[in-house]
Amino acid sequence: MGIQRVTVIGAGQMGSGIAQVAAQAGYRVQLHDLTEEQVEKGLAVISRNLSRQVEKGRFQQLEKEAILSRLDGATDLRKAAGEADIVVEAVVENMAVKADLFRQLDDVCPAHTILASNTSSLPITEIAAVTKRPEQVIGMHFMNPVPVMKLVEVIRGLATSDEVTQTVEALAKEMGKTPVEVNDFPGFVSNRILMPMINEAVYALYEGVAEKEAIDEVMKLGMNHPMGPLTLADFIGLDTCLSIMEILHEGFGDPKYRPCPLLRKYVKAGWLGRKTGRGFYVYE
Numbered sequence: 087m088g089i090q091r092v093t094v095i096g097a098g099q100m101g102s103g104i105a106q107v108a109a110q111a112g113y114r115v116q117l118h119d120l121t122e123e124q125v126e127k128g129l130a131v132i133s134r135n136l137s138r139q140v141e142k143g144r145f146q147q148l149e150k151e152a153i154l155s156r157l158d159g160a161t162d163l164r165k166a167a168g169e170a171d172i173v174v175e176a177v178v179e180n181m182a183v184k185a186d187l188f189r190q191l192d193d194v195c196p197a198h199t200i201l202a203s204n205t206s207s208l209p210i211t212e213i214a215a216v217t218k219r220p221e222q223v224i225g226m227h228f229m230n231p232v233p234v235m236k237l238v239e240v241i242r243g244l245a246t247s248d249e250v251t252q253t254v255e256a257l258a259k260e261m262g263k264t265p266v267e268v269n270d271f272p273g274f275v276s277n278r279i280l281m282p283m284i285n286e287a288v289y290a291l292y293e294g295v296a297e298k299e300a301i302d303e304v305m306k307l308g309m310n311h312p313m314g315p316l317t318l319a320d321f322i323g324l325d326t327c328l329s330i331m332e333i334l335h336e337g338f339g340d341p342k343y344r345p346c347p348l349l350r351k352y353v354k355a356g357w358l359g360r361k362t363g364r365g366f367y368v369y370e
């Protein structure tokens with residue numbers, strides 16, 4: 087199946103990155119969010135990222151303009167997804183919100199459209215089950231920041247077809263990424279391993295094992311991680327980190343995945359990390 091038109095739902099940090107790499111790869115892209123303001127914000131981030139590439143001499147100004155000309159924003163779902171060959175959903179990590187959206191997408195998209203989710207941890211099989219096309223529903227899990235990170239974790243739901251999996255893997259490669267196929271278990275591979283480490287770092291802070299800077303420094307200098315786990319949590323978004331831990335906890339029924347109370351407290355306070363200006367650290 088040939089992909090030409092890509093629709094991205096959710097113009098937040100992940101959605102704008104996915105829209106950018108899709109447009110850079112030559113696809114026509116619709117970026118959808120609930121409000122004009124969010125769409126404009128997402129498009130502005132893309133424009134800024136591309137300008138930086140021009141400043142670094144990696145793109146010509148003309149190339150930047152050509153990429154931007156392939157991108158449109160929309161708040162109307164039918165307008166955004168009505169002609170899509172593939173939709174990549176990147177809205178908040180919440181099953182009720184995603185299920186409602188996939189029901190609507192199933193309704194407004196043509197029969198051939200692939201419905202992909204960028205979920206970090208939610209079961210693809212359950213998302214697929216709300217549609218009448220479960221064989222065309224798949225996980226396409228990009229990493230943050232999308233323009234930089236090479237991996238796309240491709241998650242097959244119980245019903246996902248071989249053809250759809252191959253199409254999505256080919257698309258990921260066209261976007262300059264390396265797809266890695268995994269099965270549908272809570273947190274898949276990436277967040278089953280990453281998020282308990284981040285949660286443990288929050289416990290270390292909660293229990294007074296060390297200051298936040300010390301915890302990050304140990305993991306950066308000692309394990310050669312590019313960011314310490316608390317800095318990384320702020321970067322991902324503490325709401326997303328908490329949702330993922332809750333899904334691991336519920337999905338496996340194992341207390342080793344219980345989210346740290348300090349993580350819950352920060353999310354309740356609205357300290358969600360970089361995106362709200364404060365998490366474990368304060369941002370200008």
Ligand SMILES: CC(=O)CC(=O)SCCNC(=O)CCNC(=O)[C@H](O)C(C)(C)COP(=O)(O)OP(=O)(O)OC[C@H]1O[C@@H](n2cnc3c(N)ncnc32)[C@H](O)[C@@H]1OP(=O)(O)O
Nearest residue numbers: 135206228229230231232233234235276277312313318322
């Ligand atoms: C939660 C999930 O479901 C899954 C996830 O995504 S988990 C998160 C996975 N991501 C990570 O673990 C990221 C860990 N951090 C890193 O790899 C690095 O700190 C980083 C790439 C983010 C920044 O790298 P750095 O060397 O510290 O900073 P810096 O030199 O400014 O940036 C390196 C490059 O990334 C680019 N970059 C950094 N942040 C960016 C952003 N938000 N958007 C676009 N590009 C960005 C810079 O422009 C720079 O590009 P060039 O090399 O082409 O000039």
Ligand SMILES: NC(=O)C1=CN([C@@H]2O[C@H](COP(=O)(O)OP(=O)(O)OC[C@H]3O[C@@H](n4cnc5c(N)ncnc54)[C@H](OP(=O)(O)O)[C@@H]3O)[C@@H](O)[C@H]2O)C=CC1
Nearest residue numbers: 096097098099100101119120176177178179205206230322
């Ligand atoms: N952050 C990360 O590092 C990673 C996140 N992910 C996953 O990507 C998804 C998005 O995360 P992220 O980009 O960080 O989150 P953000 O909060 O940055 O962005 C989510 C966007 O979706 C919008 N939105 C919410 N509900 C709807 C809806 N029904 N229709 C259209 N738009 C909607 C939000 O608008 P508003 O703000 O107005 O609610 C917001 O603009 C999540 O599933 C997350 O787990 C995957 C990999 C890495």
